[in-house]
Amino acid sequence: MNRHRHLRIATGLAALSLLLAGCGDLAANKPGLDILSKAVGNATRSGQSTEAVAASDPRRALTRALIEQAGAPVILVVVIDRNAAATLIRAGENGDKITWASPDGIGVILRNGFLIGTRGLGDDLMGAEVNGSQSALRRGGISTRVHDYLTGTDRIERRSFQCRFATVGAENIEIVQRVYAVTRIDETCSDSASSFVNSYWVGSDGTIWKSRQWVSALVGTLEIMKL
């Protein structure tokens, strides 16, 4: 049901982009829309030929060639507790906040690789204050992060977590046939009700190639890989 709904939205917005393609000032928005329609296009247009790929787990089906072929930035997201995986395409950009989306309506929002929001997972992270964690990733030590949750009574609950950063060590990780030399850094956080550990695999240039970041009690942790 979800998927169909989203496809409808997707085709709808794709149609809009076509409509707007030739209409003067309205088309001034094109860059943003372009990203969206590309995401939509990637999701709906190409390859009827690769049904097998779609039907199977992207973790097994992904190849470097497929990633290159996509021609757009892609991330792989795994909901660890559910052992469910999907590739997400860049659907929106607002400053340093990137919205990644899957065609069936899952949204993941990252800020410099830090998870600051999810949509469509059921117990979503509605927003997150991660400035402290971002700087602590570089210099270590302790920091505070604040998560916003939508409760069962439609209120926003703001939860503040105390976190400690620790470098675990240097590793080589492989992401779809490509090996990266990274440093693994763990962020251990807790508030009165929950505790979790986020892990970041950071390249020498500061790129977070892979991470495990906690969403909420019911969703658990996402593994996110930059493809």
Added chain:
Amino acid sequence: MTGRHSFTTRLGSMALALAILSGGVRAEEYRPTYSLFGSPGLLEMPTAQSAPDGELGFSVSNYGNYLRNTLSFQISPRLSGSFRYARISGGVGTLAGENYYDRSFDLRYRLIDEGRYLPAVAVGLQDFIGTGLFSSEYLVATKTIASDFTVTAGLGWGRLGTRNGFTNPLGFIDDRFETRPPLDFGFGGRVQASRFFRGDAALFGGVEWRIRDNLTFKAEYSSDAYVNEVAAGRTAIDSPFNFGLTYRPRPGIDLGLSYLYGNEVGVNVTFALNPRNRRPPSGLEPAPPPVVVRAADARAAQTWDRVATPDSRVRDVLSQGLATEGQRLLSAEVGDRVVRIRYVNERYRTEAQAAGRIARVLSVILPPSIETFVLEPVQRGIPLSAVTIRRSDLEALENEPDATRLSYDRATIRPAGPNAGLVQAEAQPKRFSYGIGPYLEFGLFDPAAPVRGEIGIEVSARYEIAPNLVLSGAIRKAVVGNNDTVGTISPSTLQPVRRNASYYAVEGDPGIETLTLAWYGHPAPNLYSRVTGGYLESMFGGVSTELLWAPVNSRLAVGAEVNYVAQRSYDMGLGFGDDYNGDGTDENYSVLTGHLSAYYDLGKGYHTQVDVGRYLAGDYGATFRLDREFRNGWRVGAFFTITDVPFADFGEGSFDKGIRLTIPTDWFLGQPSRDSYSTVLRSLTRDGGARVDVDGRLYEIVRQGHGGDLADGWGRFWR
């Protein structure tokens, strides 16, 4: 369809959600177990414990001659109420006889919270309205001795003061406390306040030991000696001690097995549900489209090129953009810097979520010079309000921490603007719609049949002449049910405006349920109007008119309704008049009925309504309602109606009263929906205090777009 995603595999959010629903259960505080009376307690005796705020408990218990069905609600953290429908086999009191059905209400208030040394203390009234068969009052204290062991001791009056009763200690206040006046229930349904805490008192108590997280042992000393029942030889009491086990296979389900009064086995089941616990909490609808952020120079533009992009094209694109979010564009005013749109939210329960989605769609499709979005939600053709959102705020706040509060602070909610300037959307959707589907209609706690109802097929159709002028109708045919017998209807001096419902069920199958033309208006600022004509409901047809004064940001609304209606024929065809009084000749009955209503939002989710006027049987009186509304759309409330009909003429129950419950569909589906399921548990449906059941009364429609409901729903703005 799966094959069309070449590269991106779907995450299967439905499956994922189901896994979440059935899997992870948040560690929760220990919840008290329920008694055979269906409220938190031991077995037959109450405790001072309260269920978590908002919890609803549905209980069925059976032991000996007693079958009890109870709905309990934790009205506030301290106050709880129960409504009980009991079947007593073999008669009651000194009266022998067949099965006896009894309805009763309880209230309990926790006076003192449990502290380090202090126990929790509560005061309660059991069966305080109605026939009072189980009427008793108590003061009870419960203390947790170890984390898994609680002790309860209490002082009971009434039934709870019948074993080893002693002279009422309240006698030191006034001697009158020492005697309990005899039960004089008349036609039942009245508060027996003159008996409260009167007569002999007795002690009761017990312990509760949580053997494991899901298994509790209970032992109690009951102060109810079942005096009348024992005297009549219907019950034997061999011991005052009761023992039981409560097994909780999963949170929310209690299964109890007990050994009572030394000779009977009791069983009880409780399903506890808390409206606060929505699973999954944030819903499973797809992610919204991301905000498209304008470049700084584009943002500064004062105009856009209307020659290259005609207004009609903008409206078309708006229509299609809104449609992707289940929103129907009615009209738009597209300026250089401002866009104002009227639309019908057809997907989301809250107008706030619809507004959030629309704002993001507008950021995708509108020229960058347009800085201000004025969103005017419309229901039944009435523009409800104007929510103004600055596009730059949307860009600045998207995915920021605390965005919900910040966006609410920066939005403005005002009355809807004028019609002038708005241009109708060219692409109007189809105006005719129809549906064929099942319906379920049931009544609970009828004196003769505890559950009465039917399942059938409903064919409905709707033609929208204009957004505010709608012709609609429905025909029903029952398929299964036990509504097909008239049964006994107790006599009354009143016109049988409701009492004869079963004749309609029998003779009007199939029948025209409704066939109406409804016209809605917004004649002046803060003023809304409705005229509905036709076959308004299964038993009455005529004209219903209503006027409502409701400022957008006011807690108070005032309405007036005047109806002229005639009673329909039992066959539910187009005719009026039938043999209502059973004398063999047809009569006609028509009545002018109407009410003045005041609606007030008390805050913290409590809402009240008072209606004063003339009811269907020609009686004059007032209806009082109090509802607790949760922001997620759940409502639990109670009402009663007192009219000038003498209790004797009203019949059993003395006056109309009941409990109503509304459960929003999106709460249990996890998917967006504007539907909800509502039910009313009435003590008895009689002719006094009855109102026309007309669809689409103004207040519930208008408030959806007003300040209070928008604020309550704003948590979903960014969802």
